[in-house]
Amino acid sequence: MDLQEFLRVVRTRWLSVAVMLIAGAAVAIAVTLLSPVTYTARTTLYISVQGATGSASEVGQGNNAAQQKTRSYANVVKSARVLDPVIEELDLDMTPASLGSRIEATSPPNTVLLSVAIAHTDPVLAARIANAIGTSFTEVVSGSLEQPVGGGASLVRIETTDPATVPTMPSGPRKTVNLAMGLAGGAIGGIALALLRNGIDTRLRRTADVAAITDAPILGEIAFDTKAQAQPLVVHADPRSTLSEAFRGLRTNLLFVDPDADHGKTLVVTSAMQSEGKTTTVANLALTLAENGARVALVDADLRRPRVAEVMGIEGAVGLSDLLIARAELDDVVQPWGDGALSVIPAGATPPNPAELLGSQAMRAFIEELESRFDHVLIDSPPLLPVTDAAILSKLTAGAIVATAAGRSRRPQLRRALEVLSGLDARVLGVVVTMVQRKNVGSYGYGYGYGYGYGYGNADTSAADTASAPLGNSGRRAKSALTR
Incomplete structure (x- = not known):
């Protein structure tokens, strides 16, 4: 990272x-x-080692010996041998161990000074304890620890250079x-x-997260916006808006994806799970393709939870399902939309066997007939993971566009959806990232002044607006320029 x-x-x-x-x-x-508020009293002891003759060499040796002993004495100060007399003298209600935990004995480097500090809630008692420790330590060292084996006076001399005084300012907390x-x-x-x-968060939040798990072209980013859920067809409602221009950029990038390959005219728009913005994406994409004069067919092949008729504002009682069971002809279910360049085929009645109908020979013949009549055929299909419908359709068409919602879709879901398509040798034309938080939208955006609703099959669908130009494979810029 x-x-x-x-x-x-x-x-x-x-x-x-x-x-x-x-x-x-x-x-x-x-x-x-x-x-508790504590006060620290401190006493300083001077330690020296005397020689027999007092010559300069003995003084130097004694000074070195005193420095070495001082470092050891820092531990002796906290010993029970030193603290027991202090506890007895001052009638303290504590053990040598508890008293030792309050003591801090230090010696500055290259000195023979030993500083003994004691913290206590009573400032007067703290000073008395510090001075009593200094006295007891002097007696233990000079009168016992450093007493010569053969008798005589100790060569180690300890004097108090700075006796403890009653502290006036608290040292803690x-x-x-x-x-x-x-x-x-x-x-x-x-x-x-x-x-x-x-x-541990597996949600996809940015286009970079999508690019990290797939090499498929990222055709566009759709920024999250809650303002215009009631206006999903932004290309029709406000054709000069920056949002409409962004959809035209998505259209241009799609047209430039492998333009020389002969894969047919029919594209499937799907997603890994529901409520990822696929229906609004395919509807606006169809409008941008039709506004250039191309003949476009928009087919609702989601025979389980259809939404195209609702989004486009048309009657959806008769449609694809009726045609596939030979209860209607193509001319009976096609509904011209707008100036006539766009034709919409709703899903029709919900059948008991959607997957079987979509994989039937009748569906193949239907797609072939559409391709003979129209320049572009866009199919809105169910999500890939809950049902197999979109996977079946992807084998009958030129390829699939996968919509994935930032902040809602999860990496394993998108990865699994792409694996489903890959396992069937279906062609993934690209990924459209929807509902991207504006702070995560790419820097080459069109702007955020317009919004529209995204959703799949329910009333609480999120809203979004297109915010930036599409990106190419693995997050790179697509090679085509955006249509102005």
């Missing part, structure tokens, strides 16, 4: 970071409020340090949580 991707994850998952920051700050404040540590811990925890959530 590079820096740009890391920053994107943090920005996208900012709520996780914010929650953990607040939690860290709350813990720091709680610890500060619950911690350290409010600023605690808050800083809480915020730092919260920030680290928040970033870790954001990265974890990003790692």
Whole structure:
């Protein structure tokens, strides 16, 4: 993960970071409020090793020996041998271990000074304990630990250079340090949580996420917008809008996908799951193809949950299903739309066996007849994963366009849908990414002033608007220029 991707994850998952920051700050404040106020008293001891003659060489050797001993004495200060007399003298209600946990003994590098600090809630008692420790430590070292084996005075001399005084300012709790540590811990925890959530989140959020799992051309991005759900046919309602221009760009990119290959005129528009924007995409795409004067047929082959008639505003009682069971002829079910360049064939009555009808010889003959009459044939089909209808149709046509909804579709679903098509040797013409959050839309966008609804078969479908020009294979720009 590079820096740009890391920053994107943090920005996208900012709520996780914010929650953990607040939690860290709350813990720091709680610890500060619950911690008792303590005072630290400190005494400083000077340690020297005396020589027999007092020559310069002995002084140097003694100084080196004193430095080495001082480092060891830092641990001796906390020993029971030193602390037992202190506890007895001051009548303290604690053990040597508990008293030792309050003591901090340090020695600055290359010195013979030993600093002994004691923290306690009572400032007066803290000073008394510190001085008592210094006295007890001196007696233990000089009178016992460093006593020569043959008798005589100890060569180690310990003197108090800075006796402890009663502290006037509390040393704890350290409010600023605690808050800083809480915020730092919260920030680290928040970033870790954001990265974890990003790692386990399988939803497709950006075009780059789609490009990472397929080499199919990405024909366009559709930005999320909730304003115009009631106006799905934006190319018809506002033909000069930036959104309409974006659909024309989608149309142009589609026309430039392998233009020299003879794969026929019929295209299937499908998706991995429902509610991914395929019906609105195919309807607006049909309008952009027809506005150039081409003869276009829009067929609703979703015989389970048809929506084309609703979106196009036509009667859908008789349609494809009636034609496939020979209850109607093609001329009986074709309905001209607009100026006549676009013809719509609704789904008709819902049959009990949609997959069998769509894979029948009658469907093959129907497609052949449409291709003889029209320049382009677009088929709206059911999603790939719940049913097999779209996979069956993809084998009868030039290929499939797969719509996938950012923030709703999941990587395994899109990957599996593409595998279904690949397993049948069906041609995937490209992917259209719908419902992309505007902050994730590519930088070559048309703008965000217009919107329209996306959905599949229910009233709570999301709305979206096209926001950027299509991209080519694996996220690269498509080679065709967008139609103006």
